[in-house]
Amino acid sequence: MTSTLLTCTSSTRPGSPNAGDTLFETDTNKIIVYSGSAWKVYDSDASTYALDGSNILSQSPIFHFDAGKINGTDATGNPSDGSAFSGVWTSKVNGIKTFAQSTASSQPTWNSSGTSSEAYIESDGGDELSIDFRSSLNIPNSGAFTLFGVAKRNGSGHLVIGGTSKANYNIFPAGSTQGVWMNYNGGNDYLMYNQTGSDTTPRPTFASGSGNGSTAVSTYDVTRLFMVVRDSSNNTRLFVDGNNTNSAGVATASTEVLVEVLLKNSGYRMTGQTYEVGYFNSDISTADKNTLISYVNSRYGTGRNADNTDDLARATF
Amino acid sequence: MKYRLYDTSSEWVNKNESLEEHLNIPSENTFRYAEVSQVTNSNNAEYGKYIMPVCTSGTWKCDDQFNPSELVDSDPTWEKGAPGE
Numbered sequence: 001m002t003s004t005l006l007t008c009t010s011s012t013r014p015g016s017p018n019a020g021d022t023l024f025e026t027d028t029n030k031i032i033v034y035s036g037s038a039w040k041v042y043d044s045d046a047s048t049y050a051l052d053g054s055n056i057l058s059q060s061p062i063f064h065f066d067a068g069k070i071n072g073t074d075a076t077g078n079p080s081d082g083s084a085f086s087g088v089w090t091s092k093v094n095g096i097k098t099f100a101q102s103t104a105s106s107q108p109t110w111n112s113s114g115t116s117s118e119a120y121i122e123s124d125g126g127d128e129l130s131i132d133f134r135s136s137l138n139i140p141n142s143g144a145f146t147l148f149g150v151a152k153r154n155g156s157g158h159l160v161i162g163g164t165s166k167a168n169y170n171i172f173p174a175g176s177t178q179g180v181w182m183n184y185n186g187g188n189d190y191l192m193y194n195q196t197g198s199d200t201t202p203r204p205t206f207a208s209g210s211g212n213g214s215t216a217v218s219t220y221d222v223t224r225l226f227m228v229v230r231d232s233s234n235n236t237r238l239f240v241d242g243n244n245t246n247s248a249g250v251a252t253a254s255t256e257v258l259v260e261v262l263l264k265n266s267g268y269r270m271t272g273q274t275y276e277v278g279y280f281n282s283d284i285s286t287a288d289k290n291t292l293i294s295y296v297n298s299r300y301g302t303g304r305n306a307d308n309t310d311d312l313a314r315a316t317f
Numbered sequence: 318m319k320y321r322l323y324d325t326s327s328e329w330v331n332k333n334e335s336l337e338e339h340l341n342i343p344s345e346n347t348f349r350y351a352e353v354s355q356v357t358n359s360n361n362a363e364y365g366k367y368i369m370p371v372c373t374s375g376t377w378k379c380d381d382q383f384n385p386s387e388l389v390d391s392d393p394t395w396e397k398g399a400p401g402e
Contacts, residue, residue: 084376086346102348104340104377105318105370125391126318126370269318269391 005031009053010074013039027053041073049093055295057288063091063131064278065098067110068119078119081112085121089129098129114273115152115223116301122154125269144232144283150275150296152223223275225296231283239289241296275300319373319380319388322356322366329353329367336379350377357397368395 008014009027019036029050031042049060071077072090079085084107089098101107108127114120121129227239284292323329336342336350343349351370356363371388373380380388 082375084347100346102346103352104342104347104349105351105372107347107377109375124318124372124374126372269393 008032010069013074029053029056039073051292051295052298055291055298057291058285059280059282059288060093061278061280062094063096064093064276065089065091066276067121067274070110078112079110081110083110084108085110085129089121096131098131101127101129111273114275116299118275118300120152120273120275122273123270124154125271127270144230144281146227146229146280146282146284147278148225148227148292149277150223150225150300151272151277152275153272155271223273223300225293225300227289227292229283229289241293318391319371319383320391321369321371321383321387322363322389323369324366326353326367329369332369336382339382340377340379350379356395358394359397361392361394363392363395 005022005024007024007026010025011027013023013025013032014021014034017034017039019034021034023032024030025032027050028041032039033042034040047058047060049057049064051057066072067089068078069075069092070079070087070089072092072095077087079087084104086100086102086107088100091097105126106128108129109122109124110119111122112119224241225239229237229239321332323332330353333350333353340350354368356366356368358364371380371383372378
Protein backbone atom coordinates (compact mmCIF):
# COMPACT_ATOMS: atom_id res chain seq x y z
CA MET A 1 0.00 0.00 0.00
CA THR A 2 1.43 3.36 -0.95
CA SER A 3 0.25 6.89 -0.40
CA THR A 4 1.02 9.95 -2.45
CA LEU A 5 1.65 13.34 -0.96
CA LEU A 6 0.20 16.45 -2.48
CA THR A 7 2.80 18.30 -4.48
CA CYS A 8 3.86 21.90 -4.98
CA THR A 9 7.03 23.74 -5.92
CA SER A 10 9.18 25.94 -3.71
CA SER A 11 7.48 28.96 -5.24
CA THR A 12 3.92 27.62 -5.11
CA ARG A 13 3.63 26.50 -1.52
CA PRO A 14 0.14 26.82 -0.01
CA GLY A 15 -0.58 30.35 1.11
CA SER A 16 -2.60 29.53 4.24
CA PRO A 17 -1.26 26.23 5.55
CA ASN A 18 -2.32 24.46 8.71
CA ALA A 19 0.06 22.92 11.19
CA GLY A 20 1.02 19.47 10.00
CA ASP A 21 0.40 20.07 6.33
CA THR A 22 2.93 17.98 4.43
CA LEU A 23 3.80 18.23 0.74
CA PHE A 24 6.43 17.10 -1.71
CA GLU A 25 8.23 19.85 -3.63
CA THR A 26 8.73 18.74 -7.18
CA ASP A 27 11.44 21.28 -7.99
CA THR A 28 13.67 20.52 -5.01
CA ASN A 29 12.69 16.88 -4.33
CA LYS A 30 12.22 17.77 -0.66
CA ILE A 31 9.38 17.15 1.77
CA ILE A 32 8.02 20.19 3.57
CA VAL A 33 5.96 20.24 6.77
CA TYR A 34 4.21 23.30 8.18
CA SER A 35 4.92 23.67 11.89
CA GLY A 36 2.21 26.22 12.52
CA SER A 37 4.55 29.15 12.04
CA ALA A 38 7.01 28.13 9.31
CA TRP A 39 7.75 25.48 6.72
CA LYS A 40 10.25 22.86 7.82
CA VAL A 41 12.19 21.33 4.96
CA TYR A 42 13.39 17.73 4.95
CA ASP A 43 15.93 16.39 2.51
CA SER A 44 17.07 12.91 1.60
CA ASP A 45 19.70 11.17 3.72
CA ALA A 46 21.77 10.87 0.58
CA SER A 47 24.14 13.73 -0.07
CA THR A 48 22.65 14.55 -3.44
CA TYR A 49 21.65 18.12 -4.09
CA ALA A 50 18.70 19.19 -6.19
CA LEU A 51 19.42 22.37 -8.10
CA ASP A 52 15.87 22.15 -9.38
CA GLY A 53 13.38 19.41 -10.14
CA SER A 54 15.43 17.74 -12.84
CA ASN A 55 19.06 18.70 -12.24
CA ILE A 56 20.40 16.70 -9.30
CA LEU A 57 24.06 16.86 -8.27
CA SER A 58 25.71 13.80 -6.79
CA GLN A 59 27.00 15.83 -3.87
CA SER A 60 25.88 18.76 -1.83
CA PRO A 61 27.75 22.06 -1.81
CA ILE A 62 29.15 23.70 1.29
CA PHE A 63 27.09 26.72 0.41
CA HIS A 64 24.82 27.84 -2.38
CA PHE A 65 23.57 31.41 -2.31
CA ASP A 66 20.64 32.18 -4.60
CA ALA A 67 19.55 35.81 -4.99
CA GLY A 68 16.02 34.61 -5.75
CA LYS A 69 15.81 33.05 -2.30
CA ILE A 70 17.48 35.46 0.07
CA ASN A 71 16.26 33.48 3.08
CA GLY A 72 17.64 30.26 1.55
CA THR A 73 14.21 28.71 1.25
CA ASP A 74 11.75 30.70 -0.83
CA ALA A 75 10.95 34.17 -2.12
CA THR A 76 9.07 35.36 0.95
CA GLY A 77 12.11 36.96 2.51
CA ASN A 78 13.24 38.85 -0.55
CA PRO A 79 13.73 42.61 -0.19
CA SER A 80 11.79 45.15 -2.22
CA ASP A 81 13.00 45.69 -5.75
CA GLY A 82 15.80 48.21 -6.07
CA SER A 83 16.39 48.57 -2.35
CA ALA A 84 19.71 48.69 -0.57
CA PHE A 85 20.34 45.24 0.91
CA SER A 86 21.00 45.52 4.62
CA GLY A 87 19.78 42.06 5.56
CA VAL A 88 21.25 38.58 5.72
CA TRP A 89 21.67 36.31 2.66
CA THR A 90 21.25 32.67 3.65
CA SER A 91 22.68 29.69 1.77
CA LYS A 92 20.23 27.06 0.55
CA VAL A 93 22.34 24.48 2.41
CA ASN A 94 24.12 24.30 5.75
CA GLY A 95 22.54 27.48 7.07
CA ILE A 96 25.55 29.60 6.13
CA LYS A 97 24.76 33.30 6.11
CA THR A 98 26.32 36.56 5.14
CA PHE A 99 26.77 39.17 7.80
CA ALA A 100 24.37 42.09 7.60
CA GLN A 101 26.06 45.07 6.01
CA SER A 102 25.37 48.06 8.25
CA THR A 103 27.46 50.59 6.33
CA ALA A 104 25.25 52.37 3.80
CA SER A 105 27.86 52.92 1.10
CA SER A 106 28.84 49.21 1.24
CA GLN A 107 25.35 47.80 0.86
CA PRO A 108 24.59 46.16 -2.49
CA THR A 109 21.21 46.53 -4.17
CA TRP A 110 18.71 43.71 -4.52
CA ASN A 111 16.86 43.58 -7.82
CA SER A 112 13.93 41.33 -8.63
CA SER A 113 14.35 40.86 -12.37
CA GLY A 114 17.47 40.53 -14.50
CA THR A 115 18.47 37.84 -16.97
CA SER A 116 15.45 35.61 -17.67
CA SER A 117 13.54 37.63 -15.06
CA GLU A 118 15.69 36.16 -12.28
CA ALA A 119 16.68 38.11 -9.17
CA TYR A 120 20.19 39.35 -8.53
CA ILE A 121 22.37 41.27 -6.11
CA GLU A 122 24.05 44.25 -7.72
CA SER A 123 27.32 45.75 -6.59
CA ASP A 124 28.57 49.12 -7.77
CA GLY A 125 32.18 48.45 -6.81
CA GLY A 126 31.90 49.82 -3.30
CA ASP A 127 29.91 46.99 -1.75
CA GLU A 128 30.92 44.10 0.43
CA LEU A 129 29.10 41.05 1.81
CA SER A 130 31.10 38.83 4.13
CA ILE A 131 30.49 35.26 5.16
CA ASP A 132 32.04 33.29 7.98
CA PHE A 133 31.97 29.53 7.90
CA ARG A 134 35.57 28.64 8.53
CA SER A 135 35.22 27.35 12.06
CA SER A 136 32.41 24.90 11.39
CA LEU A 137 33.16 23.60 7.93
CA ASN A 138 36.91 23.15 7.83
CA ILE A 139 37.66 26.07 5.60
CA PRO A 140 40.01 27.48 4.35
CA ASN A 141 40.32 24.51 2.11
CA SER A 142 43.83 23.50 1.14
CA GLY A 143 42.73 20.78 -1.26
CA ALA A 144 40.34 20.26 -4.10
CA PHE A 145 37.41 22.58 -4.46
CA THR A 146 34.87 23.96 -6.89
CA LEU A 147 33.66 27.52 -6.75
CA PHE A 148 30.96 28.62 -9.14
CA GLY A 149 29.08 31.80 -9.78
CA VAL A 150 26.37 32.99 -12.12
CA ALA A 151 27.19 36.61 -12.67
CA LYS A 152 27.18 39.49 -15.10
CA ARG A 153 29.60 42.35 -15.25
CA ASN A 154 28.34 45.91 -15.55
CA GLY A 155 30.21 48.25 -17.85
CA SER A 156 33.97 48.03 -17.84
CA GLY A 157 34.57 47.20 -14.20
CA HIS A 158 35.65 43.96 -12.57
CA LEU A 159 33.60 40.84 -12.19
CA VAL A 160 34.80 39.01 -9.11
CA ILE A 161 33.70 35.74 -7.57
CA GLY A 162 34.96 34.82 -4.14
CA GLY A 163 37.71 36.57 -2.31
CA THR A 164 38.88 37.98 0.93
CA SER A 165 37.98 41.14 2.74
CA LYS A 166 39.98 44.33 2.77
CA ALA A 167 41.40 43.30 6.14
CA ASN A 168 42.57 39.90 4.95
CA TYR A 169 43.28 40.13 1.28
CA ASN A 170 47.00 40.11 1.84
CA ILE A 171 46.73 37.21 4.26
CA PHE A 172 44.56 34.58 2.63
CA PRO A 173 46.01 33.04 0.67
CA ALA A 174 49.58 33.91 1.44
CA GLY A 175 51.23 35.67 -1.44
CA SER A 176 48.08 36.73 -3.18
CA THR A 177 47.82 40.32 -4.12
CA GLN A 178 44.13 40.89 -4.37
CA GLY A 179 42.68 37.80 -2.76
CA VAL A 180 40.23 36.88 -5.45
CA TRP A 181 39.64 33.55 -7.13
CA MET A 182 38.12 34.84 -10.30
CA ASN A 183 38.44 38.27 -11.76
CA TYR A 184 37.05 39.40 -15.05
CA ASN A 185 39.03 42.48 -15.95
CA GLY A 186 37.67 44.54 -18.79
CA GLY A 187 40.67 46.83 -19.02
CA ASN A 188 42.99 43.96 -19.76
CA ASP A 189 40.49 41.55 -21.26
CA TYR A 190 41.58 38.54 -19.34
CA LEU A 191 40.28 36.03 -16.92
CA MET A 192 42.41 35.11 -13.98
CA TYR A 193 42.54 33.54 -10.59
CA ASN A 194 44.94 35.55 -8.60
CA GLN A 195 46.20 33.03 -6.12
CA THR A 196 49.79 32.34 -7.04
CA GLY A 197 51.08 35.87 -6.99
CA SER A 198 50.82 38.49 -9.66
CA ASP A 199 54.03 37.43 -11.41
CA THR A 200 52.82 33.90 -12.13
CA THR A 201 49.12 34.44 -12.39
CA PRO A 202 47.71 32.50 -15.28
CA ARG A 203 45.68 34.59 -17.65
CA PRO A 204 43.62 32.24 -19.73
CA THR A 205 41.67 33.72 -22.59
CA PHE A 206 38.42 32.68 -24.16
CA ALA A 207 38.70 30.06 -26.80
CA SER A 208 37.34 31.44 -30.02
CA GLY A 209 36.15 29.87 -33.21
CA SER A 210 33.84 26.95 -33.74
CA GLY A 211 31.48 26.34 -30.89
CA ASN A 212 32.39 29.37 -28.93
CA GLY A 213 31.22 32.21 -31.10
CA SER A 214 33.25 34.80 -32.88
CA THR A 215 32.40 37.44 -30.30
CA ALA A 216 33.30 35.40 -27.25
CA VAL A 217 36.63 37.13 -26.80
CA SER A 218 35.22 40.60 -26.48
CA THR A 219 31.77 40.05 -25.07
CA TYR A 220 31.88 40.44 -21.34
CA ASP A 221 28.70 42.00 -20.05
CA VAL A 222 26.42 39.00 -20.37
CA THR A 223 25.32 36.65 -17.63
CA ARG A 224 27.68 33.70 -17.53
CA LEU A 225 28.40 30.63 -15.46
CA PHE A 226 31.94 30.60 -14.06
CA MET A 227 33.49 27.57 -12.40
CA VAL A 228 36.92 27.57 -10.77
CA VAL A 229 37.90 23.96 -10.15
CA ARG A 230 41.00 22.71 -8.37
CA ASP A 231 41.83 19.00 -8.30
CA SER A 232 43.75 17.03 -5.70
CA SER A 233 47.01 17.80 -7.53
CA ASN A 234 46.31 21.53 -7.27
CA ASN A 235 45.71 21.89 -10.97
CA THR A 236 43.27 24.75 -11.13
CA ARG A 237 41.09 25.37 -14.13
CA LEU A 238 38.55 27.93 -15.08
CA PHE A 239 35.41 26.92 -16.93
CA VAL A 240 33.19 29.57 -18.49
CA ASP A 241 29.73 28.62 -19.64
CA GLY A 242 30.77 25.01 -19.89
CA ASN A 243 33.93 25.57 -21.85
CA ASN A 244 37.33 24.88 -20.37
CA THR A 245 38.97 28.06 -21.51
CA ASN A 246 42.41 27.50 -20.14
CA SER A 247 43.77 24.27 -21.50
CA ALA A 248 46.96 26.15 -22.26
CA GLY A 249 47.11 27.92 -18.92
CA VAL A 250 46.35 25.55 -16.07
CA ALA A 251 47.44 26.99 -12.77
CA THR A 252 49.01 24.97 -9.99
CA ALA A 253 47.68 27.06 -7.16
CA SER A 254 48.31 25.26 -3.88
CA THR A 255 47.31 27.99 -1.49
CA GLU A 256 44.33 27.79 0.79
CA VAL A 257 41.04 28.96 -0.52
CA LEU A 258 39.06 31.36 1.57
CA VAL A 259 35.83 32.63 0.15
CA GLU A 260 35.35 35.23 2.81
CA VAL A 261 33.30 37.63 0.81
CA LEU A 262 30.71 37.30 -1.90
CA LEU A 263 31.25 40.90 -2.91
CA LYS A 264 34.35 42.90 -2.25
CA ASN A 265 35.06 46.59 -2.18
CA SER A 266 38.81 46.69 -2.13
CA GLY A 267 41.35 46.02 -4.82
CA TYR A 268 39.37 44.29 -7.55
CA ARG A 269 35.97 45.70 -6.74
CA MET A 270 32.98 43.75 -7.96
CA THR A 271 30.94 45.83 -10.40
CA GLY A 272 28.04 43.77 -11.61
CA GLN A 273 25.24 41.37 -10.91
CA THR A 274 25.48 38.22 -8.83
CA TYR A 275 22.70 35.68 -9.29
CA GLU A 276 24.18 32.66 -7.54
CA VAL A 277 27.40 31.62 -5.85
CA GLY A 278 28.22 28.08 -4.74
CA TYR A 279 31.14 26.24 -3.24
CA PHE A 280 32.07 22.54 -2.96
CA ASN A 281 35.02 21.17 -1.00
CA SER A 282 35.89 18.83 -3.87
CA ASP A 283 36.46 18.99 -7.60
CA ILE A 284 33.04 18.03 -8.84
CA SER A 285 32.74 15.36 -11.49
CA THR A 286 32.27 16.05 -15.17
CA ALA A 287 28.73 14.73 -14.83
CA ASP A 288 28.05 17.23 -12.05
CA LYS A 289 29.58 20.05 -14.07
CA ASN A 290 27.26 19.16 -16.90
CA THR A 291 24.31 19.06 -14.52
CA LEU A 292 25.20 22.49 -13.22
CA ILE A 293 25.50 23.79 -16.77
CA SER A 294 22.13 22.28 -17.71
CA TYR A 295 20.59 23.94 -14.68
CA VAL A 296 22.01 27.33 -15.63
CA ASN A 297 20.81 26.82 -19.19
CA SER A 298 17.34 26.02 -17.97
CA ARG A 299 17.11 28.90 -15.53
CA TYR A 300 18.95 31.69 -17.30
CA GLY A 301 18.44 30.74 -20.91
CA THR A 302 20.71 29.57 -23.64
CA GLY A 303 22.16 31.70 -26.38
CA ARG A 304 23.35 34.35 -23.96
CA ASN A 305 26.28 35.22 -26.15
CA ALA A 306 25.89 38.56 -27.89
CA ASP A 307 25.66 37.08 -31.36
CA ASN A 308 23.02 34.60 -30.22
CA THR A 309 24.47 31.96 -32.47
CA ASP A 310 25.97 29.73 -29.84
CA ASP A 311 24.86 28.17 -26.65
CA LEU A 312 27.71 29.27 -24.41
CA ALA A 313 26.33 27.25 -21.55
CA ARG A 314 26.59 24.06 -23.51
CA ALA A 315 27.16 20.85 -21.64
CA THR A 316 30.11 19.42 -23.51
CA PHE A 317 33.80 19.39 -22.77
CA MET B 318 30.18 54.45 -7.18
CA LYS B 319 32.49 57.44 -7.28
CA TYR B 320 35.06 58.55 -4.73
CA ARG B 321 36.27 61.77 -3.14
CA LEU B 322 39.74 61.83 -1.64
CA TYR B 323 40.44 64.01 1.39
CA ASP B 324 43.81 65.13 2.68
CA THR B 325 42.95 64.90 6.36
CA SER B 326 40.98 62.64 8.65
CA SER B 327 38.97 65.53 10.04
CA GLU B 328 37.78 66.53 6.57
CA TRP B 329 36.61 62.96 5.97
CA VAL B 330 34.87 62.72 9.35
CA ASN B 331 33.08 66.03 8.89
CA LYS B 332 31.81 65.03 5.45
CA ASN B 333 30.68 61.64 6.68
CA GLU B 334 28.70 63.26 9.48
CA SER B 335 27.16 65.68 7.00
CA LEU B 336 26.13 62.83 4.70
CA GLU B 337 24.63 60.83 7.56
CA GLU B 338 22.50 63.80 8.51
CA HIS B 339 21.47 64.31 4.89
CA LEU B 340 20.56 60.61 4.45
CA ASN B 341 18.90 60.19 7.87
CA ILE B 342 21.46 57.67 9.04
CA PRO B 343 21.40 55.80 11.37
CA SER B 344 18.23 54.06 10.35
CA GLU B 345 17.03 50.48 10.54
CA ASN B 346 19.97 48.08 10.03
CA THR B 347 22.17 50.92 8.79
CA PHE B 348 24.46 52.49 11.36
CA ARG B 349 26.83 54.65 9.35
CA TYR B 350 27.31 56.05 5.87
CA ALA B 351 30.91 55.00 5.29
CA GLU B 352 33.93 53.54 7.03
CA VAL B 353 37.18 55.40 6.84
CA SER B 354 39.97 53.99 4.70
CA GLN B 355 43.15 55.37 3.24
CA VAL B 356 45.27 54.95 0.16
CA THR B 357 47.83 52.51 1.53
CA ASN B 358 50.01 51.97 -1.53
CA SER B 359 53.04 54.21 -1.08
CA ASN B 360 53.67 54.04 -4.83
CA ASN B 361 50.34 55.69 -5.57
CA ALA B 362 50.28 59.46 -6.02
CA GLU B 363 47.35 59.70 -3.61
CA TYR B 364 49.15 57.81 -0.84
CA GLY B 365 47.82 58.65 2.61
CA LYS B 366 44.63 60.33 1.46
CA TYR B 367 41.30 59.42 2.99
CA ILE B 368 38.78 57.69 0.69
CA MET B 369 35.11 58.69 0.78
CA PRO B 370 32.80 56.46 -1.31
CA VAL B 371 30.07 58.41 -3.09
CA CYS B 372 26.89 56.55 -4.04
CA THR B 373 25.62 57.72 -7.41
CA SER B 374 22.39 55.72 -7.46
CA GLY B 375 20.01 53.80 -5.24
CA THR B 376 18.87 54.31 -1.67
CA TRP B 377 22.00 56.16 -0.58
CA LYS B 378 22.57 58.33 -3.64
CA CYS B 379 24.41 61.45 -2.51
CA ASP B 380 26.64 62.59 -5.36
CA ASP B 381 24.66 65.82 -5.40
CA GLN B 382 26.40 66.66 -2.12
CA PHE B 383 29.77 66.89 -3.88
CA ASN B 384 31.44 69.03 -6.48
CA PRO B 385 31.39 66.77 -9.58
CA SER B 386 34.87 67.88 -10.60
CA GLU B 387 36.28 66.46 -7.36
CA LEU B 388 34.89 62.95 -7.83
CA VAL B 389 37.09 60.17 -9.18
CA ASP B 390 36.74 56.51 -10.15
CA SER B 391 38.16 53.75 -7.99
CA ASP B 392 41.77 52.79 -8.50
CA PRO B 393 42.81 49.20 -7.71
CA THR B 394 46.31 50.46 -6.97
CA TRP B 395 45.12 52.45 -3.97
CA GLU B 396 45.64 49.35 -1.83
CA LYS B 397 49.04 48.07 -0.81
CA GLY B 398 49.95 44.95 -2.75
CA ALA B 399 48.05 45.94 -5.84
CA PRO B 400 49.19 44.71 -9.24
CA GLY B 401 51.70 46.96 -10.87
CA GLU B 402 53.38 47.98 -7.66
